[in-house]
Amino acid sequence: MKSQWKKYKQNKLAQGIFLLIYIGITSLSLFMAQRSVTAFLLLLSSLLLLYFTNFKNLTKWLIAGIVLVFLLPFTASNGDAYQSYMEVATLVGIYISMALGLNIVVGMTGLLDLGFIAFFAVGAYTYGIFATAQAANFMPFGSFPLSGESFWIFILIGCFVAAIFGLLLGIPVLRVKGDYLAIVTLGFGEIIRIIFNNLDRPLNITNGAMGIASVTPPRLFGIDFLYPSQFYYIVLVILLFTIFTVRRFEHSKIGRSWKAVRENEIAAQAMGVPLVRTKLMAFAIGASFSGMMGVVFAAKQAFVDPTSFTLLESITILVMVILGGMGSVPGVILGAAVMTILNLQVLTEVTNWLNQLNSTGVFSIPDALSPSKMQRLIFGLLLILFALYRPKGLLPAKNHVYNEKELQEGCTKDNGDNLKSIPEHSQIEKAQEV
Amino acid sequence: MLNEILQTIPQVVIDGLTLGAVYAVIALGYTMVYGILELINFAHGEIFMSGAFIGTAILIVLTGMGWVSAVPAIVMLITVLVLTAVLTGLLGMGIERVAYRPLRNAPRLIPLITAIGISFLLQDIVRFIAELQKGNYIVTGPNLFKDQISIKASSISAIFNDASIKTSFVIVLVTAVIMMIGLDIFVNRTKWGMAMRAVAQDRETASLMTVNVNKVISITFFIGSALGGATGVLFAVQYGTIDPYIGFILGLKAFTAAVLGGIGNIRGAMLGGLLLGLLEMFASANLTLLSGGVFGAEYKDVFAFAILIIVLLFKPEGLLGKPVTEKV
Structure with a gap:
């Protein structure tokens, strides 16, 4: 059994065939049985299978692209549940992007940020205010709401504004460490929410607790983006950009500085890592992804109000990062997807099912125990269990492992005589082997 | 403007002291645990909340059995507190x-x-139980102390307005002060208190000196949580209505109080709590007036967090704490 499994692990063809069959069956079943949430989830999980195959990175990306861009929307599009599937997929994308942002701050740099949702709120309000008549209350020039074409610029503006807020939070916070940092960021998140909640006077900027309604939908080449199935593609593009950037950052100089700061601040400083700049970069970059998705969220919901940005949301994103694995990009993507789907699909489905059982009188469950209200319990349990038993998460972060021998050989080839000590060393090794 | 502020001062002081006493006792729990483990016990606010619910539940049950009207209220309160x-x-x-x-x-x-996980868990478990029993998670407990006392502050000086207090205010304040004094004596005069201070200073050396470190830490948690829970009962008695989410903001403010007084320092926590309570009440009464209507009382939470951030930035050791240098 074990040897067969090993063989399978090495055999790319077998993996490819299995994946193809899997994707084929799940997409067919989604196509036929439109209302089946299971089929939808199974099709999504084909991406996880894909991650575990031995294919080259490029092949993996291509297959994932085909599944996400064509197969998923097409097979789901055949029935009335289409928009709700796409809604879930869009939200999954939004949360993945945010979790990747938080992962930079918490996972890579080791700064526990409990007010992360504030940056999302900043992004959402940036678009919300200017894409409604709200801005006319305080802007001395220009006519509002802005047209739907401005959405595309606002993605950048939201990213930029959130980054500035990240810096603003970062500068005072640099002086505090560890636990204090968690509390200060938590306080910051609450402050932002309270301010947005009360900024309807003396000057009506955010319309207070009432929220901002009927945000202008984005528009491209004369087409208005109104449905989740359309936003799905916007989110997909931004998500791709996010994953790509995060990956690049992770293996760049700044990414290695982040990890150094996480492991030991003082040692990192001694090795010449500029502490202030590194931490500020982490805050700003992490926040900017969140800001971008905030703009998309505001446009998608067409409504912004302070209740979407509570501490529970901040913790939700933290749970995604912890669940997936701090510092691990594929892990965080998985964690975010699992949490969002659990939150939006599984809990509501189970609740509906229980309600059905209640109404048919099989047995009755009191309303207080309905699963859709149990978010806090589930999040709490997940946090505790993962912190205790699997602190590295579902897919732990991998550090690149260098093959020492290869490096040495490379060295000898390149530098030849300049580095005599290395050939000697390898000779000694050879002698030892003999 | 000064006149208007002065007029409200008596009421502000009384409300501020009540709130401050609550903050102070909760802050003790944070500060003790931090002093001994260097850990912020995030769940402490939820322990306070659980205490409020447990106390209310006991009161409701006892009322149902008809004991509450038979025994004097103060005896009742002490039983429930213990x-x-x-x-x-x-x-x-x-x-x-x-x-x-x-x-x-x-x-x-x-x-x-x-x-954080524990605190979420506690919130939801309490909500379950409250909702299962009462149908709603916002619970109003039986009223133990109904009398109002009016203080004729205007007779002292004409610039003050009269203030009114509930009898429970006196009880909250007195109980809180008794708890704080008791704790202070416990930590500074008893053998266990000495062990606690030893563990706080150096865990390993303490364990070499035959101090049972795990036991001491357990006792610290017991005392901190017991104080927190008792304060929860006082809170429920004073303010009447409780819900499972009161612990979070209150815990955060109590933590602010602990930081303000100097974290790890027990007397500092008491001072910080009272100070923060007074400041917050003052802010919520006068913020509108002071800022000319720009900010209202709803910014009082922002005010408390701003204090926290300012203290952490400019005087991280707090009012009574000693500055610590980081060991490499």
């Missing part, structure tokens, strides 16, 4: 055993994460 304190103390010990002890050598981020 019972709740023991129960929440055990709860705190259990939390330490399950969520913090296995992680004592883990990176510091990890116990903080379990602490």
